[in-house]
Amino acid sequence: xxxxxxxxxxxxxxxxxxxxxxxxxxxxxxLRLTGTKEGCGEGECGACTIIMDGVxxxxxxxxxxxxxxxxxxxxxxxxxxxxxxxxxxxxxxEGAVQxxxxxxxxxLSAKALLDKNLTPNREEIREAISGNLCRCTGYNxxxxxxxxxxxxxxxxxxxxxx
Amino acid sequence: MEYKxxxxxxxxxxGLAKVTGKATYPEDLYMEGMLxxxxxxSIKTHAYITVDTKEAEKIDGVIKIFTxxxxxHNYYGVLFKDHEVFCSxxxxxxxxxxxxxxxxxxxxxxxxxxxxxxxxxxxxxxxDPVDAMKEDAPLIHDRSNILYHYKLRxxxxxxxxxxxxxxxxxxxxxxxxxxxxLQPEAGLAYMEGDTVVVCAATQYPHFxxxxxxxxxxxxxxxxxxxxxxxxxxxGGREDITLQIxxxxxxxxxxxxxxxxxxxxxxxxxxxxxxxxIMNYKTGADANGKLLAMEAxxxxxxxxxxxxxxxxxxxxxxxxTGPYEIPNVKVDSYAVxxxxxxxxxxxxxxxxxxxxxxxxxxxxxAEKLKIDPITFRLNNxxxxxxxxxxxxxxxESVPLIQCIEAVRHKLNSKANDTEGV
Numbered sequence: 001x002x003x004x005x006x007x008x009x010x011x012x013x014x015x016x017x018x019x020x021x022x023x024x025x026x027x028x029x030x031l032r033l034t035g036t037k038e039g040c041g042e043g044e045c046g047a048c049t050i051i052m053d054g055v056x057x058x059x060x061x062x063x064x065x066x067x068x069x070x071x072x073x074x075x076x077x078x079x080x081x082x083x084x085x086x087x088x089x090x091x092x093x094e095g096a097v098q099x100x101x102x103x104x105x106x107x108l109s110a111k112a113l114l115d116k117n118l119t120p121n122r123e124e125i126r127e128a129i130s131g132n133l134c135r136c137t138g139y140n141x142x143x144x145x146x147x148x149x150x151x152x153x154x155x156x157x158x159x160x161x162x
Numbered sequence: 163m164e165y166k167x168x169x170x171x172x173x174x175x176x177g178l179a180k181v182t183g184k185a186t187y188p189e190d191l192y193m194e195g196m197l198x199x200x201x202x203x204s205i206k207t208h209a210y211i212t213v214d215t216k217e218a219e220k221i222d223g224v225i226k227i228f229t230x231x232x233x234x235h236n237y238y239g240v241l242f243k244d245h246e247v248f249c250s251x252x253x254x255x256x257x258x259x260x261x262x263x264x265x266x267x268x269x270x271x272x273x274x275x276x277x278x279x280x281x282x283x284x285x286x287x288x289x290d291p292v293d294a295m296k297e298d299a300p301l302i303h304d305r306s307n308i309l310y311h312y313k314l315r316x317x318x319x320x321x322x323x324x325x326x327x328x329x330x331x332x333x334x335x336x337x338x339x340x341x342x343x344l345q346p347e348a349g350l351a352y353m354e355g356d357t358v359v360v361c362a363a364t365q366y367p368h369f370x371x372x373x374x375x376x377x378x379x380x381x382x383x384x385x386x387x388x389x390x391x392x393x394x395x396x397g398g399r400e401d402i403t404l405q406i407x408x409x410x411x412x413x414x415x416x417x418x419x420x421x422x423x424x425x426x427x428x429x430x431x432x433x434x435x436x437x438x439i440m441n442y443k444t445g446a447d448a449n450g451k452l453l454a455m456e457a458x459x460x461x462x463x464x465x466x467x468x469x470x471x472x473x474x475x476x477x478x479x480x481x482t483g484p485y486e487i488p489n490v491k492v493d494s495y496a497v498x499x500x501x502x503x504x505x506x507x508x509x510x511x512x513x514x515x516x517x518x519x520x521x522x523x524x525x526x527a528e529k530l531k532i533d534p535i536t537f538r539l540n541n542x543x544x545x546x547x548x549x550x551x552x553x554x555x556x557e558s559v560p561l562i563q564c565i566e567a568v569r570h571k572l573n574s575k576a577n578d579t580e581g582v
Contacts, residue, residue: 034190035183037393039344040425047344075183088181092173100180101344101393107181135344135394 004068008033009077017064024048024059026067027074035075035104039133046132049105050074056112058131075104078111087111090149091142098136105132110146118154122147176391185391188361189348189422196350196418197225199411200271201404202261202278203430204253207289207500208300209282211253213260218277223270225417227278228262228410234379238402240369240505242467244303247377247406252285254302255465255500257430262407264419291462291497292439302465302498309463310471310496312478316550317489322454326445328529334442334518338462339435341507345393346428351408352418357384358409363392365399373402374409385409397506398432401468433468433505436461436496438477440518444487450532452541455522455550457481459494459515461504468505470496476511482550483519484561485541490550535569 005014008031015030027033027050036059039047043061050059051073078085084092087110097103106129113120113128120128125146126139134142179185204211215227230236230250237243249258261278265271286300293299294307301307323329349362358380364370367387375382392399404421411419423431441458459477463470478494507513527537544562547555 028190029192032192033183034186037187037345038189038422039346042425045344045425079182084178084181091181092177093171095174097174097177097180099344099392099394100176100185101187103180104183133344135342135396 002065004065006067006069007071009072009074015064019065021064022060023050023062023064023067026064027059027072033074033076037101037104039101044133045102046105046109047102049108049132051108051112054112054115056109056131073108073111075107078107085111086152087114087146087149090145090152094141094145094148096137096141096145102132102134106134106142110149113146114150114153118150120146120150180391187345187348187391187393188350188363189345191350191361191390191420193350193352193418193420196352196420197264197266197411197415198268198271199404199407199419199421200263200265200268200275201259201407201421201427201431202263202275202280203427204249204256204258204260204280206253206282206284207256208287208302209253209284210251211249211260211283212281214279215261217279218263218274221265221270221274221277223266224274225264225266225415226411227274228264228407228414229260232414233377233406233410235377238373238377238406239466240401240468241471242309244466245402247410253282255502257502258465259407262411264411264415287500289499289501291460291495291499294497294499295460295495302500307498308495309467309498310474312475312492312494314478314481314490314492314550316487316491316552317454319454319456319489319491322489323443323445323456325447326453327448328526329443329445330522330525330529331443332441332518332522332525334440334521336438336440336514336517338437338502338504339507340429341394341396341398341432343394343396343398346423346425347399347403347431348420348422349404349408350418350420351412353412353416354386357386358413359386359388360405360409360412361388361390362405362408363395363399364389364405365392365395365397370402370405374406377406378410378413380413396508397510400506401433401503403431430502433507434464434502435507436463436470436473436477436504436511436514438462438514440515442518442522444519444522444526446526446530448530450527450530450537450540452485452487452526454489455482455487455491457492457494457518459492461494461496461511462499462501463496463505464499464501464503466503467496467498468503469510470504473504473506473511477515479551480512480515481519483516483523484543485519485523485538486543486547487541487550492550535565539565
């Protein structure tokens with residue numbers, strides 16, 4: 001057993017871990033942040049995408065001890081008390097959600113993109129979600145949603161909730 | 163009349179839960195004191211088996227190992243009961259379930275799986291459905307490998323082919339496809355009084371209830387299925403995977419049991435799209451009217467039937483495509499092999515045949531020196547058409563408008579490009 005300290009969605013945690021567990025296991029099984037999904041366990045599908053120190057990572061490919069001292073954002077950290085994040089709102093409005101299993105990862109990949117580039121073109125949006133597989137939508141509505149979110153965020157200038 | 167939904171932009175009812183990560187898929191369920199289940203699966207395509215669980219049972223933390231000896235009625239299946247819950251004498255494909263280990267942690271269950279010895283006495287396998295149809299082919303089940311033959315006869319193809327100016331004859335093959343729904347199979351079962359509750363993502367909760375009650379030999383009222391959020395299915399969750407295993411374990415042990423498949427296990431656990439071998443002969447007269455079509459379609463259903471009958475019937479019914487052909491002969495077959503089993507997947511048998519009938523149309527048009535769109539318009543279904551099965555189409559048949567719209571878009575796009 002080993003103890004790690006990490007910040008998730010603005011909250012400090014100190015967690016006892018077995019040394020061979022992945023960050024994904026800590027988030028899901030120990031912190032019960034089950035919005036982060038496991039689709040393949042080998043970094044191909046992006047369902048377990050989170051943001052760690054500002055960069056998207058597949059949490060199935062990160063050992064838990066590597067998260068020591070890191071700042072993490074999961075899907076549970078997107079909405080605020082005042083409402084949905086504009087990205088979440090746009091996904092809902094554009095009908096970008098079907099089975100929903102890829103959506104947490106998609107939303108976080110979209111956030112990582114829009115935090116750096118508030119006016120992406122459709123090619124840049126596709127590039128940003130190229131590590132996230134969706135088996136239902138065919139991606140077009142997801143791209144539409146991220147495009148719409150970029151306009152919301154540009155107009156409102158408030159990325160932390162509406 | 164004012165519609166409340168049609169014509170309005172509405173939000174999906176489960177959308178909010180899904181964009182916030184709150185939607186609960188079966189692997190998101192946890193219970194106090196729950197145990198973990200893991201499935202031991204066949205690594206051979208066709209073999210008699212002898213299973214020894216003694217060493218595995220001695221491992222600290224193993225609660226129980228279930229095999230065919232523990233299941234009252236060891237069979238299930240959507241059409242035929244040709245699956246065993248746990249293989250008793252022989253395995254018919256890679257991935258056939260042999261045992262289910264229940265332990266206090268997932269790691270211990272994995273260790274126990276490795277400690278079970280399975281002796282495989284291999285039998286000749288057959289992977290090509292054409293070979294499997296031969297009389298001397300190894301039998302997958304205790305009956306012919308040909309489990310279904312659909313026949314469609316209309317008019318007289320021999321006479322009609324003699325009147326044709328052009329005939330094209332080709333073989334087409336489609337491959338096996340996995341649904342690859344994003345959420346691998348997972349489930350949690352627990353007791354609620356004397357009722358066993360199974361939470362699993364399924365396309366068929368009422369049928370799961372029936373299959374579990376039959377396999378466990380308990381009344382249907384003692385089985386409750388809860389279908390939480392389903393992470394995609396596309397037909398791949400129509401057949402049972404872990405539902406009976408979880409129900410049995412919880413029913414016997416009395417404690418909650420959870421199982422989550424890896425992606426790799428998901429691939430071997432559920433059905434596939436039927437690969438088809440399609441032999442087509444299609445003929446038309448000099449004016450570009452279709453006169454005759456003959457098709458022989460062989461569907462590889464792998465080790466189990468699943469929905470093979472319905473799927474190969476549908477492939478046969480749709481074999482002409484959306485075209486009026488007065489003389490038609492179709493034979494479609496579902497055949498057992500030792501491949502992964504095939505079942506429902508988007509289109510349900512209707513998705514494979516267009517690969518064949520549309521390429522036939524293109525080749526006939528080329529031979530006739532007719533534009534392929536015009537050739538289709540000359541032959542396609544419209545109001546009042548009779549299909550090869552004798553159905554008269556009396557309702558909406560907007561195919562001509564659809565093809566015209568495509569032609570218009572294609573032409574305007576071509577002009578745009580030329581303009582640039």
